[in-house]
Amino acid sequence: MTVSVPTAAEQKPVVRRARRRTSINLVVGGVLFGVIVTVAVLSLFALPYEPSDTTGGRLQPPSGEHWAGTDRLGRDLFTQLMIGARLAMLTGLGSVAIAAVVGVVVGLVAATAGRWIDDALSSLLDIAIAFPTLLLAMLVVAWRGASLDSAILAIGLAGSAVIARLTRVTASRVLAQEFVKASRTSGTGTLRLIRLHVLPNVWPTLIVPLALQFGGAVVAEASLSYVGLGSPPPNASWGRMLQEAQSTVLVAPSAAILPGLLLVATIIGVNLLADGLRDVADPAGRSIR
């Protein structure tokens, strides 16, 4: 995995520390997350059973034929877990992409437009940040109906507020720099300024928050699915699997444990990865969190 290092144009010169050991967080997080990603990608090409194949016998414990057992309709749980991994990755990528695009655009508008628009947008962002993701998601579901798209859209929009605020702060700081003023004086347009100077300085600061949002998005989608507002069957997400397994937990405990473990592994993996990236990118900021 490549790590983008702040460009030479950064305000403070990067002093290489003597201590450049690889971050343990980065390695452990990378492995955990890598496994989930691999499973998700594999699920696109090969699944042990058809998702709707109900010939496995009901609520079977894990065995050689069904590695994770079967659900109450006789469907293979390992297959569903793989599809769940795919949905989790889709949710994470989709909502992080929405958050990044919307957030960066709004943040740049706030930073470059006049004082009035900046004030208005900033107040709006304060409100949006205070608004809980899940409530927003439920509002979107009430409007568009329960689907994976609704969930991704809502979670992404909710996350974009934080990204917008970060972008605004970094972008205004960059725009106030001497070299940017010089560039502007020599006739560079605002859009070109943004592309040449602002964006390269904004992206590195967004990587860690976006990675954290990835984990948050996966949990949010799982929660929505758990209460029946996520993607409808047969594309079971881990949250939905847990909801279905809850009533039969005494007969088939593995169905209520495995999806949860995978969720936890994904979230811890992404969070460690984010911590690791921060350690590598900014050794001074380790304890902040």
Place this chain on the structure above:
Amino acid sequence: MLLLAFALAVVILFVVLRLLGNPVYALISVGATDEEIAAAAARLGVDRPILEQFGDYVLQLTRLDLGRSFTNNLPVGDEILRRLNVTLPLTVLAFLLSVVIAVPVGFIAAWRSRTWYGTAFSAVSQLGGAVPVFWVGILLVTALALNARIFPAGGFPRSDWEDPGAALFSLTLPVLTIAIVSGSDLARYVRSATLDVLGQQYMRAARATGQSFAGAFVRHGIRNGIVPVISILAIQLSTTFVGAVIVERVFALPGLGDMLLVAIQEQDFPSVQGVLLVSTTLVLLLGFVADVVQRIIDPRLRASVSGNRRARAIA
């Protein structure tokens, strides 16, 4: 600021639910004729001009009237108040318990960060913060209600709070569930705030004047360290409230979250609107209170420019 946020919430909820969604579909069956659709629209009053509807809605709100449910025609406000009987105690108890868990855990994790149990406390709080709240609920139900049969697996006494013991008993597991998750989340913040304070010059200076560690920490450390923690507390209280929506599902509690989910599934827009509006108001109020408390504790914040601007906006 607060009023602006509230007004914005009212408008957004109205636009999303009344303009983008069509409440008529909730009342008619498949294959309804045009006349039936028109009749349903007339009954709900959604055939009138949209501004007129919005005006009526705002007028209703000024009388603290949230309208009537589409599905059972009962006043939404009354139903929300009844549901808050479950959700508010659940949220408040869970929040208090999570603070009781988080403060010592976070403090020890920072204070003894180089010992094995300090590290263990950090690790546990990291883990706890990464576990989805409903999964903790499922695991607790399985262990303590289905296997050990100590607590009820779900539900709330029909007599409501007339029998406080039974009501509290049925809330024990849900409270524990939320407290474990939001407590470990909070512990991480307490830990980093404590770490921050312990490394400060003023702590060393205080010790150098002969104060004991405890004395210096109480006098200088807490007052400085608590400021960022309070803003987190407000966020935490609102996420606890939202977490209650999910946890109510795990334990089949008849709270606000249950009402919201049922209303969404039945496309009962006045109920959805009412619950979301009440929730939003509570969340915004909490943020506001945290802001004020922070300013009382830390005089520096009062002097800042943004503080002045916000103070003007409030007045």
